[in-house]
Amino acid sequence: MTSDLTRLTIAQALESLRKKEFSAVELVTRHVRKMEQLRPLNAFITETAEQAVAAAAESDARIAKGEMRTLEAIPIAMKDLFCTKDIKTTAGSHILGNFIPPYESTVSQKLMDSGTISIGKANLDEFAMGGSNTTSYYGPVENPWRSEKFPDKKLVPGGSSGGSAAAVAAGVAMAATGTDTGGSTRQPASFCGIVGVKPTYGRCSRWGIVAFASSLDQAGVFAKNVEDSALMLEAMSGHDVKDTTSAPQAVPNFAALLKHDLRGVRVGIPKEYRVDGMPQDIIDVWEKGASLLKDAGAEIVEISLPHTKYAVPTYYIIAPAEASSNLARYDGVRYGLRKEGKDLAETYELTRAEGFGAEVKRRIMIGTYCLSAGYYDAYYTKALKIRRLIANDFTEAFKKCDVILTPTAPSSAFAIGENSDDPIKMYLGDVFTIPASLAGLPGMSIPATLDDQGLPLGLQIISRAWDEVGMFRAAYALEQALNFTAKPALAKVAA
Amino acid sequence: MTIDAATVKKIAQLARIRVSDEDINYYGPQLQNILAWVEQLGEVNTDGVEPLANVSEIPLSLRADVVNDGNIQQDIIKNAPEAVEGFFVVSKIVE
Numbered sequence: 001m002t003s004d005l006t007r008l009t010i011a012q013a014l015e016s017l018r019k020k021e022f023s024a025v026e027l028v029t030r031h032v033r034k035m036e037q038l039r040p041l042n043a044f045i046t047e048t049a050e051q052a053v054a055a056a057a058e059s060d061a062r063i064a065k066g067e068m069r070t071l072e073a074i075p076i077a078m079k080d081l082f083c084t085k086d087i088k089t090t091a092g093s094h095i096l097g098n099f100i101p102p103y104e105s106t107v108s109q110k111l112m113d114s115g116t117i118s119i120g121k122a123n124l125d126e127f128a129m130g131g132s133n134t135t136s137y138y139g140p141v142e143n144p145w146r147s148e149k150f151p152d153k154k155l156v157p158g159g160s161s162g163g164s165a166a167a168v169a170a171g172v173a174m175a176a177t178g179t180d181t182g183g184s185t186r187q188p189a190s191f192c193g194i195v196g197v198k199p200t201y202g203r204c205s206r207w208g209i210v211a212f213a214s215s216l217d218q219a220g221v222f223a224k225n226v227e228d229s230a231l232m233l234e235a236m237s238g239h240d241v242k243d244t245t246s247a248p249q250a251v252p253n254f255a256a257l258l259k260h261d262l263r264g265v266r267v268g269i270p271k272e273y274r275v276d277g278m279p280q281d282i283i284d285v286w287e288k289g290a291s292l293l294k295d296a297g298a299e300i301v302e303i304s305l306p307h308t309k310y311a312v313p314t315y316y317i318i319a320p321a322e323a324s325s326n327l328a329r330y331d332g333v334r335y336g337l338r339k340e341g342k343d344l345a346e347t348y349e350l351t352r353a354e355g356f357g358a359e360v361k362r363r364i365m366i367g368t369y370c371l372s373a374g375y376y377d378a379y380y381t382k383a384l385k386i387r388r389l390i391a392n393d394f395t396e397a398f399k400k401c402d403v404i405l406t407p408t409a410p411s412s413a414f415a416i417g418e419n420s421d422d423p424i425k426m427y428l429g430d431v432f433t434i435p436a437s438l439a440g441l442p443g444m445s446i447p448a449t450l451d452d453q454g455l456p457l458g459l460q461i462i463s464r465a466w467d468e469v470g471m472f473r474a475a476y477a478l479e480q481a482l483n484f485t486a487k488p489a490l491a492k493v494a495a
Numbered sequence: 496m497t498i499d500a501a502t503v504k505k506i507a508q509l510a511r512i513r514v515s516d517e518d519i520n521y522y523g524p525q526l527q528n529i530l531a532w533v534e535q536l537g538e539v540n541t542d543g544v545e546p547l548a549n550v551s552e553i554p555l556s557l558r559a560d561v562v563n564d565g566n567i568q569q570d571i572i573k574n575a576p577e578a579v580e581g582f583f584v585v586s587k588i589v590e
Binding site for chain 1: 570
């Protein structure tokens with residue numbers, strides 16, 4: 001039993017709470033203290049320490065009465081894209097800087113009902129648009145990891161859910177919510193050396209998640225290991241009448257099902273994912289992952305996903321098009337910032353000019369252009385057709401395999417400020433995560449190794465729609481075989 | 496396809512975002528580059544391919560068209576920059 005409660009997994013903490021080895025208040029207070037110590041990471045936009053400690057006292061009362069819930073008293077970070085009743089929700093944007101939701105998102109409500117306690121609203125790229133958490137109006141988030149080669153450089157945690165990933169990696173939160181539109185949970189998990197899960201589109205309700213690209217947006221999970229991520233996802237999943245795209249599918253008991261041997265499981269290796277200029281460390285860990293899965297009893301098969309190279313440009317039509325439509329609601333009338341003009345049209349223009357940052361404006365304008373008269377078919381309809389071809393590629397591939405193994409990202413974490421002048425270079429950071437997003441498939445990243453700079457690299461497991469169980473099983477077996485135990489120096493600071 | 500200054504201005508106007516000349520010089524080349532980059536999609540033969548709009552392929556459910564909350568006027572206007580007697584206030588739009 002370690003004395004540092006911030007190093008425990010959820011499963012360990014629940015066991016100890018059950019045995020009354022420490023109290024819920026102690027567990028939450030230690031994490032809150034660590035959040036305060038690590039403020040320089042800028043992982044949180046709003047801290048909710050007071051509410052968290054009060055909720056922990058209620059948890060202790062429940063535990064005393066023998067009414068412990070499945071995730072009782074587990075301190076988590078809530079991405080500031082989930083609307084939380086009476087707690088400011090900014091989406092990382094100036095335009096929602098004073099927005100206090102009068103309602104609770106379905107996913108955050110479900111997590112509260114399971115007993116989790118949110119210690120704060122985690123920083124993110126503005127409206128979840130970005131891959132480095134540098135587009136937040138509230139400043140960039142720092143990755144708790146540092147490169148051994150350039151120890152003075154502050155690194156990005158990835159994005160868009162960078163605050164959530166940094167908080168879990170540093171041991172500030174035991175788990176966190178993210179969202180994943182094109183890789184916003186999986187890529188930061190890879191950069192921060194933790195587990196990140198994007199479930200099947202429709203597995204979780206999107207109700208109360210500030211919308212970015214509705215046909216792609218899904219809630220996501222960050223955790224320290226596969227088992228914890230399965231516990232969290234189960235609590236967050238399920239049909240919701242408030243979101244017509246949430247699916248009436250039964251939610252399996254993910255955590256109970258994940259320890260299962262891989263004999264007979266076919267693991268696909270897509271040849272198109274071996275992209276030009278991929279660092280040798282990433283090629284090596286991908287091969288190592290395949291060989292470990294083979295040792296665990298799986299069969300390795302080469303597969304082809306022929307439209308892979310078109311996935312990122314397809315995404316950068318569809319996501320901005322949906323964003324330009326979704327973000328039309330920020331007009332300075334019903335909520336958020338208002339910048340008064342001489343008439344209503346000018347009020348709209350000034351409000352949006354001041355309220356949105358550069359990346360958001362860039363995407364709104366791209367989307368507006370692609371949807372405008374004369375260009376709609378050439379861009380938007382064309383992209384939807386290629387989206388079909390990408391989804392079909394996976395359907396074909398899954399005739400030959402049961403899960404797919406790929407690297408999560410084409411690099412490890414880079415320095416804050418790098419890549420920011422070149423949108424396309426930044427967009428290509430999601431080259432391995434976007435295809436599964438376009439196809440609506442579940443995917444998760446697990447930490448695999450450290451590269452030549454001592455920075456974490458993740459491997460991604462993709463499965464068929466609704467087969468999160470298959471994904472978790474492969475991920476769990478791989479996690480056991482990889483035995484990745486490295487932690488950033490900051491996580492070792494006792495709280 | 497070229498994204499000149501007039502096009503940037505037109506797009507920004509459609510998107511209701513005020514842009515300065517400096518903004519136009521900043522966004523213009525970026526939009527041009529991004530749109531030139533997505534042109535590669537033209538290589539893909541999509542004849543006869545049905546556009547994919549609903550990826551989960553689960554039919555969207557309908558609910559009864561009835562009021563299922565109500566009496567939340569104060570909640571709705573709570574975040575308004577300006578509200579009077581339960582209404583959102585905007586600049587005069589009819590002369």
